[in-house]
Amino acid sequence: MAVMTYLEAGRRALEEEMRRDPRVWALGEDLGRGGVFGQYKGLQETFGPARIVDTPISEAAIMGAAVGAAMVGTRPVVEMRFADFALCAVDELVNQAAKARYMFGGQGRVPLVVRQPSGMWRSSAAQHSQSLEAWYAHIPGLVVVCPATPADNHGLLAAAIRCDDPVVYMEHKDLWGLEGEVPEGAEPTALGKARRVRAGGDITIVTWSKMVHVAAEAAAMLERDGIAADLIDLRTIWPWDREMVLGSAGTTRRCLVVHEAVQAGGFGAEIAATVAEELGVKVKRLGAPRLPVPYAPPLEEACKIAPERIVAAAREML
Amino acid sequence: MAVMTYLEAGRRALEEEMRRDPRVWALGEDLGRGGVFGQYKGLQETFGPARIVDTPISEAAIMGAAVGAAMVGTRPVVEMRFADFALCAVDELVNQAAKARYMFGGQGRVPLVVRQPSGMWRSSAAQHSQSLEAWYAHIPGLVVVCPATPADNHGLLAAAIRCDDPVVYMEHKDLWGLEGEVPEGAEPTALGKARRVRAGGDITIVTWSKMVHVAAEAAAMLERDGIAADLIDLRTIWPWDREMVLGSAGTTRRCLVVHEAVQAGGFGAEIAATVAEELGVKVKRLGAPRLPVPYAPPLEEACKIAPERIVAAAREML
Amino acid sequence: MTRPNFDAARMLGHYRTMSRIRAFEEAAEAGQKSGEVRGAVHLSIGQEAIASGVCVNLAAADYIVSTHRGHGHSIAKGADVGAMMAELYGKAGGTCRGKGGSMHIADFTIGMLGANGVVGAGIPIAAGAAHAVKLRGGGEVVVCFFGDGAMNRGPFLEGLNWARIYDLPILFVCEDNGFAATTRTRSLSGGRGPDARAESLGIPAMEIDGNDVQLVDETASGLLSAIRAGGGPRFLLCRTYRLKGHTAHDTAPYRPASEVEERRRHDPILKCREALLLHGVPAAELERVEAEAKAEVGSAVETARRMPWPDQSIAWEDVQDVGAAQWR
């Protein structure tokens, strides 16, 4: 066990995987200088510029080249800098990486990881704040991961790198500095398995990424009122852990889904709809209003979910 | 009233709007030759190559140029050929067109229409068959329209062209040849208003695009068994007609949503989740499995929804 | 006039490859017209010399990346014509198990990394394949085929720049048939052409008659040697002509019959045939080659026709490992 930041945990996972497997390499802008958030710090010194590759501002080629390089037996880790810039490479990710194995009848595989730092962070406004996990969850062929803790940013990134599928890996920018314990020498975390943050029998709260921490606050507030929330950190958005979610909601008969992304068409809809279909119990979602993320703090606030709102929503359902 | 195809109805709407408003123009590949499906036939002869613009294979520039041209007071109609190719222009559509008005504090507007022919058609396989309306519905700033009939392809395209917001306009490729009556000289169809295809009190079926016709078949089959479906063609996916859907589902207490798109993370989830949240009634969705669309007919079939499946799903809910 | 460096056996090989491609394309066209071959089918009739002339210089371990018009490249690289035809027919024994069809034809066993339904998308993919080769210190080369229309897509710039700055073992082959679908490419392309663009990105470029298979072969051979020697990327612009429409359904009314007539006289197979005859290869030999090609393709069609459809259960295979059983 060692205490480290979410950022450092990701850095270590990459470093360990690169040591373990010489086929693993990383590519993206400014990686030699440590990457835009410092999450690659020191890696080029360790592995050299051929394995920690500084690229031009060519998102389409970064992603497209990773597809070709993955097909030919290497395991690229693609850095997109901000999830928003991955929108410059959607053909490459969605039409190529996600579909190659299938449309070629299983001949080729595209084992790549696309790191897409996501979410609202320091008033970054409309083009640097998006959370688009729902998009990628909708695309057959892709795995989608949203780690919430240092331990998971370590264990899930390792798992993503070892995975033979293309994985969209969405770190939350506002979590870089979060500290937590990371088990040493542990096996990678299983993809597709949720984590029960705290157990409770009164209401199921399903969430992921930064909202795990906001929801944990809310759960603590509810607890003070004697309401026990079963709080689930989904961790992997696709495939999502239906078993844990349906199991919990079947017991509590109430399922609240909370995410930072825009609520309309967000992945919360998938979960709520599934729970309603399968169990016919109460469901509710909390997500951002359908607004581009604004710059000014009080406006940005309008897009955020405070613990109090989760508490209020949970109360309404009881 | 005149009987015409879905394709011709769209062609006429564009022609009429171009006559009405000199700021309207269209741009895309091979438009001078009528467009890849013939939906622009004759328009370059009528309006000249400056208003029906043949473009290079530059989807990013087609969309990006349309954004700039819209900001400066013209009203471009962008042809993307296949919705799948619009994935080469996502930054331009999602980071630029959708957000410009907002992030510039209302200074600029981007009144453009992006025609994105969608859906499965003649074994076109994974890169020419996608239905991605859920993506665009998730993006603040965008209007999303999916016409199902010739009358609507006329009335909604006219409305989309007159709209001051960027509109993603998704014609279904398998409907081009569908014939139907189109009222002459009618006002554009209101965006955001669903159409009740047939009234019934037993179950609400919400659908759009080609699935309207499949669901109508299913409704006829159900009727033979004495089950009256309230069949709603959503027409506009964002904003969707919550009022009609919730009104109907409140009466029937059952809401089945059917769409051609992949079910996981499809827009059906939004509707089902909303209905469950607001009314606590039975919901169910039918969409494609999470598969890239395969080529061979029996495989492609696995992605399609037959009327019988709708009937079975409806029966289960009763 | 006889030609210098004429190698009759090698040229006869080209004649065979080109005849096999031609026969395949004609069968694909017929299949599309009969409705047995679905989806969009893009024929390379008239462009066979490029595929044959380039690929003869490749080993099985070398890679190619292709376009929507990919049958010829696949055959020239060594793909099995029977499995290819089965793929077009959407049958279980197709190269892609019936999941891809013409636009996604691929054969990874011989380094054919796939056709592509998106114009220009193969360029960064090919650059990435070459990047991987370099990364693992391999000696393979990658050939990236694309059409003149692709020069106006952003990935052209990004992919070529990529190959240049990382000094990758890749040959870019632009098949300039003058058209992007129904539009004359040059009317919508600024500057001198794709070769000038490649040069502006620092990649040495050459322009040749792509209908002269000997010339394509010799030129590609030289360029590939330079690449194998560590010389970095090269660009080869091949002038050619698409003798058929854009797709098998397109009758191409947008170009004058006289133009097509004129170009038919430069049919690469015809040219190759003339050269072979001139160099003393008997006509009977050529006819035998053609007949064999037709017979091979004919039996491929028959086999494909008789082959069963893929079982619907395979629709659920090859999507992904993680969550493989979770469809909704």
Place this chain on the structure above:
Amino acid sequence: MTRPNFDAARMLGHYRTMSRIRAFEEAAEAGQKSGEVRGAVHLSIGQEAIASGVCVNLAAADYIVSTHRGHGHSIAKGADVGAMMAELYGKAGGTCRGKGGSMHIADFTIGMLGANGVVGAGIPIAAGAAHAVKLRGGGEVVVCFFGDGAMNRGPFLEGLNWARIYDLPILFVCEDNGFAATTRTRSLSGGRGPDARAESLGIPAMEIDGNDVQLVDETASGLLSAIRAGGGPRFLLCRTYRLKGHTAHDTAPYRPASEVEERRRHDPILKCREALLLHGVPAAELERVEAEAKAEVGSAVETARRMPWPDQSIAWEDVQDVGAAQWR
């Protein structure tokens, strides 16, 4: 040495514009460091001559499209410094009502169509604005600013080709400060440079010292005249240097202090000052101009500080008309 064609009044105008930009950038930097200015802030310190030299040749009706580093362009085009500063402070009176911040600074009233958070994204947008101008038969021109790093993005090729083939009234201005964020752009760019790429797309290109405001002004003037006369697009490559880090938080440890020191001697404001003094403009006059610039910006900061936050209700405005009230 005195300069030919020296117009003291015009140069004094440049001195004023550049001083106002410099003062604005220094205040933005301070605001970012104090935490009052949020988001990412990219300073144009050292690059002011390009904005001033180009924009002095534009009328209010002409358009510009900018980048993430857009303060200078906005000021040179005539945006109100007070409203700009309020925008950086996220206040109600900002040019974008506090919704955009530095990276989305814009002022449509004076034809400033927006900064952009996505590198290269402005290029097709600018081409489209010029397309619209041509379509409606207007006489305006569009200037598209972008950095050297943008030359490696696909939209560079697509947007320039677009401007060429439709013969649009647009001047592309590449501000080549040698860096793309923390990386030296040339190390990741094939070929001779962005001007060579422009030429390969058929657009006449020139390269000049972008720190010499008189030269920028004269060159831009000539190019814009050609464009206004219907000559189609032009490309101007301006060599310059970013005297500060990539963002206001970046201390730029990746470049030697000696290099920055060297370049500081080519500070465009310094150069302009020397020229003015040499041509007899009194130092006091220059100091007055600087003091005015600082005062203007100082009061803009004070006003911005005191200004109220935007009311949260406006978060729901400016999204879209259709479905404006439907948030979920």
